[in-house]
Amino acid sequence: MQRFTRAFAVYNHKQFGEMTRQAILALPSIPSISPSYPKGPFHFRDREYFIVEYETDIKRLKQVVPWPLVPASNRILYEWINMPDSSGFGSYSESGCVVPCLLNGEAVNYTLSMYLDDEPPTAAGRELWGFPKRHAMPSLRTEKDTLVGVLKHAGQLAVMGTMAFKHQRTDPALAADKLSRTTCNLRLIPDVNGGLTSAQLVGFNLEDVEVKEAWTGPARLHLNPHVTAPASNLPVRRIIGGTHMKTNLTLPLGRVMYDYKNPAFEYTPDDHDDDHLSPAKVLKAPAMPIMAPSYPRVLNHIHNRESLFIKYNTTREAILANLPYNVEANDDNVVLLSWSKTESTGIGAYNKFNVHIPCRYNGEEFLFAVLSVMDSGVTLNAGREIYGQPCKYGFPSLFIDKDTLSAKLAFGEQECVAATSLYKHSPMTLHDAAMLASTPELNLKFIPGVSGAPDVAQLVAIRYGQPELDTSVMHKSTARVALFPHVNAPVADFLVMEQSDCWAYHMRIKHCKLQGEVVHDYLLQE
Known part of the structure; x- marks a missing residue:
């Protein structure tokens, strides 16, 4: 195979994508090919709560509550919620x-x-309201005469709560009144350079609240020390x-309710200012949640990234439909699927799958990210919020089986993509590997604001500086790809036109720096 330009692409006809500015600004969320969530409001049926109220250390509590909020007392609520039927979100805990x-x-x-x-x-939750959410494994269930709530994170127990099952019935109207009280969240949205686009205290009130039944009773709560689920930082003094x-x-x-970047009224410190989460401290916070930020302010290093790229030709319709109007499509309808196993500074180790379209913006070659699926919630949040990567949660895998390098993508329990190539079949030139590894990525960063209108609508470039390649893993071969239609991971929209034209490229990057840059802002008048 002949040497290629940055991403196998040819550009002679200067044809641009069909996604208009109006369509971009009307998105509910990213990815544009399959938005993670629709526009609100969101309706919940048969939502089940288990709440343990307890007393904790008031000094520690003040340190994690942002001004102008003030803890009402040293009492806090630890809760589990089952949501089996939620519009736009599905079933989860x-x-x-x-x-x-x-x-005030x-x-x-x-x-x-x-x-x-x-x-x-x-x-x-994070993008619209600033809910301080992280991916983990909570569960709420009834075991004989006991209501049991458990939180596990990274395979370790973080919290366990128990309650005697339905001992004392309580007034549903009183419970509904408590649920209808204003709730506040600290919403932090980063920019690509380590600053904050938004730092807001967001409020909302639940509506149409119908409490079917409500019970109180004795309860217990165990908080296990855990670095990324640090509920034990607020110890139980009394249940x-x-x-x-x-x-x-x-x-x-x-x-x-309050904008920390454009305050309606200024912070007035008191005699115990060190105990409070002041506006200055809020503006230095890297990410949500404030007690265990999902990621650091700056993500600029990748280590030991092993990648398999599968190149093939798809339909012209699929290429044009998934590119913005100001991004130039490649002539040959080339699409790249890729799997990678990566270690990154600040977000750990993870597996990732991408759908990229080779393209040009203002004459520079890029890989436009259509869809990214990964098995790390931290990486997902950082990718979406910092760079606008079109991230979803799933299960990509890359593995060697005898003489075959195999790759799969599962979304939930459904297989969406299966690809195979020959393991270390033919050497890839250092030139070609370096060109592919250094091709910058182009993302459509779209984050809706509190009202649902877009807060951020940008093209963000991620450039990879001086990738250090492992020359022992730098190979190419023919490949085959099987695609299975899935509404939430629609890789099969990019039909394989000819299996015999599928090529695989296998490489490992020892180390690489990355830098984000906003190259276009769709919110500005054009």
């Missing part, structure tokens, strides 16, 4: 901590942490009791 507070004398609830097992509500509810309700869009 959640666990986290809520702090009763005062905001009004009783409100502040969401301190949330851990859940579903990507759409994680992405929507007040447990609450168990089943409800229907609506989650509407929110409103900005």
Whole structure:
């Protein structure tokens, strides 16, 4: 195979994508090919709560509650929620901590942490309302006479709560009143250069609240020390009791209660300023949640990235439909599927799958990211929020089986892509490997604001500087690709036109620096 330009692409006809500015600004979320969540509001049926109220250390509590909120007391709520039927989000479970507070004398609830097992509500929660969500494994179930809530993160127990099952019935109207109280979240949205695009206290009130049943009773709570699920930072001093509810309700869009970048009124420190999470400290926070940020401010190093790229030709319609109007399509309808195993500074080790279209923007060659699927919630949040990568949660895998290099993508329990190539079949030139490894990525960064209108709508370039390649892993071969249609991972939209034209490129990058840059802003008038 002949040497290629940065991504196998030819550009003679200067044809641009069909995604208009109007269509971009009307998106509910990314990826544009299959948005993670629709526009709100969101409706929940048969939503089940288990809440343990307890007393903790007031000094520690003040350190994680952002001004102008003030803890109402040293009492906080640790909760589990089952959501079997939620519009736009599906079926999932959640666990986290809520702090009763005062905001200018009004009783409100502040969401301190949330851990859940579903990507759409994680992405929507963070991006729309600033819910401090991270991916984990919460569970809420009834075991004989005991209601049991468990939170596991990174394979380790973080929290366990138990409550006597349905001992004392309580007034549903009183429970509904508590659920309808204003809830506040600290919404932090980063920019590509380590700053913050948004730093807001966002409020909302649940609507259409119907409490089907509500119970109180004795409860216990165990908080296990855990670095990325640090509920134990607010230790249990005394248990007040447990609450168990089943409800229907609506989650509407929110409103900005306080803007830390454009404050309506200034911070006035008191004699115990060091105990408070001041606006200055908020603006230095790297990411949500404030008690265990998902990622650091700057992500600029990749280590030991092993990648398999599969190149093939697809339909012209698929190429043009998935490129913005100001991005130039390649002539040969080339698409690249890639699998990678990576270690990255600040976000750990993960597996990732990408669909890229070789393209040009302002004469520079890029790989436009159509879809990214990975098995790390931290990487997913960082990719979406910093660079606008079209991330979803799934299970990519890259492995060697005898003489075959195999790659798969599963979304949930469904297989979406299966690819095979010959392992270390023919050497790839250093020139070709370096050209492919250094081709910058182009992302459509779209983040809706609190009202649902776009907060961010940009083209973001990620450039890879001086990749250090492992010359022992630098090979190419023929390949075959099987695609299975899936509505939430629509890789099969990029039909393989001819299997005999599929090529595989296998390489490993020892180390690489990356740098993000906004190259176009769709919110500016053109």
